[in-house]
Structure formats: structure tokens, C-alpha cells
Amino acid sequence: MAKNSLLETPIAFMKESMHITRSQLDSLLKSYNCYFKDQKNLHITYHQEVKGQIVLSGLIEIFWGVQRPIRFKMQDEKSISTESIQLPEVIGSSITKSGMMRWGEFDDLYHIEEAGKTSDDEPDSKNDYDYNSITLKPNLNDHAPDSPSLYRTMSDAALVRKRIHPDTPDRSHLQKHRFSINGHYYNYKTSIFTPAFGSETKVMIKSTMKTKEVIEQLLHKFMIENSPNEFALYIIHASGEKKKLKKKDCPLWERLLQGPSGSIARMFLMDREAEEISSDVAQYIKFNLPLLEKILQRLNEEEEREIQRTIAKYVHEKSIVLQYLNTKTVKKTETTV
Incomplete structure (x- = not known):
């Protein structure tokens, strides 16, 4: 009994008011690492610190989805003459x-x-x-x-x-090498460019790192000059749903909860102003244009009907209130006389 109760005790905080128990964590990690059984470097591991905090660490895939140009730093932080x-x-x-x-x-x-x-x-x-x-x-x-x-x-x-x-x-130890984005190293002629959408990279992070820290880690890896405030992390599902990670979110926990398969959900580095897409809207994205136009027409017709119903309801309620006010006014006049 004591062992089972220990497994069901919350041991880690994931996001907002969401916690995870030891049994849930073990199950998630087992499924995640089993998916990458032939790629040990992509496994997620965890350790418990002295204060009892559970800290996850792992190499995760992040895809480029920025539309604005990025700027490489002119040279590495330390170069040897x-x-x-x-x-x-x-x-x-x-x-x-x-x-x-x-x-x-x-x-x-x-x-x-x-x-x-x-x-x-x-x-x-x-x-x-x-x-x-x-x-x-x-x-x-x-x-x-x-x-x-x-x-x-x-x-x-x-x-x-x-x-x-x-x-x-x-x-x-005197020089930090610059990583390339799909073979694109620093070149003074092309040091400002936009990575191809969907270009893949990997970055080592921990569960203690928030969204902005992960973005900073990624930009530092490629020695990009742009400010981290220009970008945001998004989870894009196969359905087309696009969700922006909040500043307080932990991307590694989010990746673990979404599962290991990139065909189901991927994490993208995108412009901060990129628009989110809800699950309700995402279901229509893959339809062809004529069908989408018909759907939009029906939505407009339904919206117009809803507007007319709201106006009719407002007029009806207004008439009742006015009638009630007139009644009160007549009674008050008779009493005065």
C-alpha cells in the first residue's frame, strides 16, 4: 500500500496547475524512449536533485518556421589568430x-x-x-x-x-564552433537569410528551462544576432492546430506530453506574431478552395441569422421593459391624485 501511494504522489510540476506522479512519468518516459530505441541520443532522462525536484533533460527536435530574416554574428566569440x-x-x-x-x-x-x-x-x-x-x-x-x-x-x-x-x-576550449543551418555557415554575403520552412535542428534542454530560455539556447547554438523576443515556440499538430507556448511553459514537458512522433506534433521556432489556429478552425484547413468558400458562405448565413435572432430578442425584451415602466408610471400618478 505504501509503495502504491508513493507512486501516485505528485512529484513534478508540468504547467499551470498540472502535476505528474511517479507512475505517470515512468510510463511517459518508457513510451517516449521506446520510440527512439535506435537513437539513444534522443532519449529523455531525469534525475532527482537534493531538494527533491525532478529534472528532465534531453535532446529535442525543433523546426524552423520563421518568416523574417535572421542575422548571423559576424564571427565566433573567440577566434584564434x-x-x-x-x-x-x-x-x-x-x-x-x-x-x-x-x-x-x-x-x-x-x-x-x-x-x-x-x-x-x-x-x-x-x-x-x-x-x-x-x-x-x-x-x-x-x-x-x-x-x-x-x-x-x-x-x-x-x-x-x-x-x-x-x-x-x-x-x-578557446573557440566555440558555429553550427550550420542545413549547411548554411556564416558568409558575409549571405549572413542575413531566412531558413527554409521545416528545416530541422536539435537542441539539448532541461525541464527547468522556460520557453524564452530554450529560444536563447537555440539562437546561441547558431550564433544568431536577433533578439529572442522576436520569436516564439509553437506546437503544430498534424490536424493543422497551431498552439503558441506561453512564457511560463516548459518546452521539454510539452514535448513529452505530446509524444515522440513528429508526424503527430512538431515544435517550431516561429515569429512572435504568428497567428494561432484553434482545433475548431484546423479541421477546415485541408479542404479545397471551392469547399472552403461554400463553408464560409454557410457560416456567413448562419451568422446573419444569429444576428437577426439577437436583434429580435433585444426588441422583444425592450418592449417588455417599456411596458413594465409604463405600468409603474400610471399607478404612481393615480396615487398622487
């Missing part, structure tokens, strides 16, 4: 401004050392090349053992490997 990266000097190469290597006449870099040995043993009188020059291979005696250029005495193949995989510290 190419001047601050010291690339190792590689023999027989030149480094361009873009950081690319341009090699000379040697197609096979491993032949450089062999060429040097050939020139030492049998100098070619026809060519005036000195393979011991600093152009290709330095004289090993020119540098003391403690010289900072000691690495130049390594084999050319080793130097190539060192160039490709330099021993530089991990700088991943």
Missing part, C-alpha cells in the same frame, strides 16, 4: 598566408633524404644544386646539440608528420 600559432619550419616547403604548404619539385617527400645522400657521394657537375644547403637539408654540423633548430636534423618524413600533427596544445 593565425599569427599566434607557430608552425614548425618544414624543409623544402613554403607556408602561404592561408597556412597551406606549397612544396617544390618533389612529389615524394621521402625521396628528399635519398637525393641528399646521392649528392654527397656523387656530385652532379651538370647541376649546380647543393643538397646540403638550407634549401633542402642543412649541414648537421652547423648547429650545436642545444640549438633551437635541432629539429631540422630530423628526417624529412618525420618533419612532414610533425607538420601535419604538430605538438601544439589543445585549443578547443
Whole structure:
């Protein structure tokens, strides 16, 4: 009995005055995660904090439905200057401004050392090349053992490997990479554009995050300059019903309650002014134009009949009130006389 009562005790607040019990939460999560059994990254998990609060977390799908252009930030928050990266000097190469290597006449870099040995043993009188020059291979005696250029005495193949995989510290924490919207990265010519309707993205959120916080998280992911106040989150059902999430709503709870299937309901990032569509109106959306015109005509006729009934009722009630007032006035006059 105690175990059953514990399962039926409200443990989490979802929205407004709606709570959920442990058994309901377990059932919802089981159905949701079973739908994504082959996509573990889309599972929703939860943990209980020290104060007893249940917090859900998960990666959810949000679709682009904005009509106004969005603006990318010009550059990432932290970028690394190419001047601050010291690339190792590689023999027989030149480094361009873009950081690319341009090699000379040697197609096979491993032949450089062999060429040097050939020139030492049998100098070619026809060519005036000195393979011991600093152009290709330095004289090993020119540098003391403690010289900072000691690495130049390594084999050319080793130097190539060192160039490709330099021993530089991990700088991943210094730069936050920009995500793309369907391959649309920042480009100064197209940094202002409107994402294709229905383009899909994913964002990691928690149940403690309200609607505005989720929008901020999404804009930060793509480094979009627009204000979060320009947008809103909507749930669009397969029937055509469009519901705007309130500021106090928790999108992750809403996604869990709507179920995992995108064919039933999807969450869209749309302009704040986008119009909501009620379930009553949504049932007519998929009809063809002639049928919709007939429906509209009937609605107008019904509206006109309702107006006439309201006017007739008003006139009838007015006549009764006036009649009652006239009666009261006559009685008062007779008493005075």
C-alpha cells in the first residue's frame, strides 16, 4: 500500500496547475524512449536533485518556421589568430598566408633524404644544386646539440608528420564552433537569410528551462544576432492546430506530453506574431478552395441569422421593459391624485 501511494504522489510540476506522479512519468518516459530505441541520443532522462525536484533533460527536435530574416554574428566569440600559432619550419616547403604548404619539385617527400645522400657521394657537375644547403637539408654540423633548430636534423618524413600533427596544445576550449543551418555557415554575403520552412535542428534542454530560455539556447547554438523576443515556440499538430507556448511553459514537458512522433506534433521556432489556429478552425484547413468558400458562405448565413435572432430578442425584451415602466408610471400618478 505504501509503495502504491508513493507512486501516485505528485512529484513534478508540468504547467499551470498540472502535476505528474511517479507512475505517470515512468510510463511517459518508457513510451517516449521506446520510440527512439535506435537513437539513444534522443532519449529523455531525469534525475532527482537534493531538494527533491525532478529534472528532465534531453535532446529535442525543433523546426524552423520563421518568416523574417535572421542575422548571423559576424564571427565566433573567440577566434584564434593565425599569427599566434607557430608552425614548425618544414624543409623544402613554403607556408602561404592561408597556412597551406606549397612544396617544390618533389612529389615524394621521402625521396628528399635519398637525393641528399646521392649528392654527397656523387656530385652532379651538370647541376649546380647543393643538397646540403638550407634549401633542402642543412649541414648537421652547423648547429650545436642545444640549438633551437635541432629539429631540422630530423628526417624529412618525420618533419612532414610533425607538420601535419604538430605538438601544439589543445585549443578547443578557446573557440566555440558555429553550427550550420542545413549547411548554411556564416558568409558575409549571405549572413542575413531566412531558413527554409521545416528545416530541422536539435537542441539539448532541461525541464527547468522556460520557453524564452530554450529560444536563447537555440539562437546561441547558431550564433544568431536577433533578439529572442522576436520569436516564439509553437506546437503544430498534424490536424493543422497551431498552439503558441506561453512564457511560463516548459518546452521539454510539452514535448513529452505530446509524444515522440513528429508526424503527430512538431515544435517550431516561429515569429512572435504568428497567428494561432484553434482545433475548431484546423479541421477546415485541408479542404479545397471551392469547399472552403461554400463553408464560409454557410457560416456567413448562419451568422446573419444569429444576428437577426439577437436583434429580435433585444426588441422583444425592450418592449417588455417599456411596458413594465409604463405600468409603474400610471399607478404612481393615480396615487398622487
